[in-house]
Amino acid sequence: MDFDLTDEQSLLKDSVSRWASDRYAALERVEAARRQPLGFDPEAWAELAELGLLGLPFAEGDGGFGGGPVETMLAFEALGRHLAPVPYLAGIVLGGGALRLAGSPAQRAEHVPALAEGRHRFAFAHGERQARYDRADVALAARREGGGYRLDGEKCVVLNADAAQTLVVSARTAGGRREREGISLFLVPADAPGVSVRAYPTHDGGRAADLLLAGVRLPADALLGPADAALPVIERVLDEGIAAVAAEAVGLMDALHGLTLDYLKTRRQFGTAIGAFQVLQHRAVDMLMALEQARSMALYATMMASSEDAAERGPAVSAAKVQINRSARSIGQEAVQLHGGIGMTLEYLGAHQFRRLTAIEHLFGDTPYHLRRVSAAGGLPGAA
Structure with missing residues (x-):
């Protein structure tokens, strides 16, 4: 290839x-x-x-x-x-x-x-407090009212919602809370009557918000896509999001690895650069191996993210996320340990890179969630 x-x-x-x-x-x-x-x-x-x-x-x-x-x-x-x-x-x-x-x-x-x-600017509001990583768990209700819809419910940890003029909101239009059928998407103006946005900073220096929709009335043309059948679109959007943050994590890990190598070459102890000690060289090589494993799987996620076949795309993207999570944790922890105390100070760039990698590890699902997703699919497509 x-x-x-x-x-x-x-x-x-x-x-x-x-x-x-x-x-x-x-x-x-x-x-x-x-x-x-x-x-x-x-x-x-x-x-x-x-x-x-x-x-x-x-x-x-x-x-x-x-x-x-x-x-x-x-x-x-x-x-x-x-x-x-x-x-x-x-x-x-x-x-x-x-x-x-x-x-x-x-x-x-x-x-x-x-x-x-x-x-x-848009923001994507899908996650709910009770759902954790279950993509089909949607309780926010959208009921027919007149010629349009009325939305009532909450969304949580909506990335950059306070910067958006339009919110793409998933809502339950039919069925039970965890059923795959009966979910729809709506375009909701952020300043619509009944929309409350509680914004806050995130651990990695970004922004997110919790949303309360109380009696939000929308016209019929606010429906995005077919009614009751939005989950396949949501799943593909989230899988494309995983592929994107996988690439972001590779860039972060590459930069953090380079920063650590520079530190090993310049920090002196016992009259010599600490990078001269073989045990630290081995740990730097371990970081490089984890980086290259993550890079390969990020490429794999990129190749598979646009597939319309969810049975093929899902486990592939999840497998990539597992490796990204493992490499991010390994490289982040090694970088902090090799830097010593400075690696944890917010005045140092490496600490901010590590914080973002930590956030990515839990974004769109942690490692156990994605391992279960691969296992439920019977492994990767084409694997023996």
């Missing part, structure tokens, strides 16, 4: 890497962006729109640039390497992904150009 990048993909990789390196060359710049009211710099978001990055996953006919999973992987690896605090995952991959996969031509024509130009 050919893993070489095309000329266009190489240009994309270089341009995003150069942009992220220039804008977030120092931790102070990352922290300054995080202190903005919405947790990111609006000027940076506008620059990503100018680069074409916000329209990357959308079809050209809808106003996007016709990119695919490989282009998304390249973008996320570069953004992760430099800890770029932008709501790309929440707004473009998750919220925008639901629009791309389920939106009607009229809905895509209305929203995709605005998303691509950075004039509008």
Whole structure:
């Protein structure tokens, strides 16, 4: 299989890497962006729109640039390497992904150009407090009322919800709470009467919010995709999200490994650089092996994330997430131990990289959840 990048993909990789390196060359710049009211710099978001990055996953006919999973992987690896605090995952991959996969031509024509130009932002509201990682566990209710719908319920840990003008909300329109059938998606204006957004910072320096929808009334055309049959779209959106954060984690781990190697070469003890000690060299090599294992599985997730066959896509993406989680924990812990006390101080870049890797480990499902998902599918597709 050919893993070489095309000329266009190489240009994309270089341009995003150069942009992220220039804008977030120092931790102070990352922290300054995080202190903005919405947790990111609006000027940076506008620059990503100018680069074409916000329209990357959308079809050209809808106003996007016709990119695919490989282009998304390249973008996320570069953004992760430099800890770029932008709501790309929440707004473009998750919220925008639901629009791309389920939106009607009229809905895509209305929203995709605005998303691509950075004039509008989406957030994806699916998780609920009682659900943990069960994707079919939806209690928020959407009932027919007049010619539209009334939504009542709560969502939790909605990434970058306070920065969004439109919320893509999953709701139960039929069936019991854990049934796979009977889930629908809705486009909900963030300022609609009855919508309450309680925002807060996350452990890794990002932003999330809990949502309360109390008697939120929507017109019939707020329905995104077919009624009662949204779970396959939700599952694919979440699997594409896993592939994206897998690439982000590879960028983070690569940067953290490089930072650790530099420290081993410069930190001196007993009159010599500590990198001269063989036992520490072995541990640095272990970090590299974990990184390359994660990189291989991130590529695998990228290849499988766009598959329409859920039975093929699901276990493959979950297997990749298992390796990403294991490598992230291994590399993060080794980096802290090899740095000593400085590795845990928030004045040091490596500590922030480790915090983000820790958050990614639990985002979209922890290791036991994804191991169960692979096991329930009988292993990976094509495995003996």
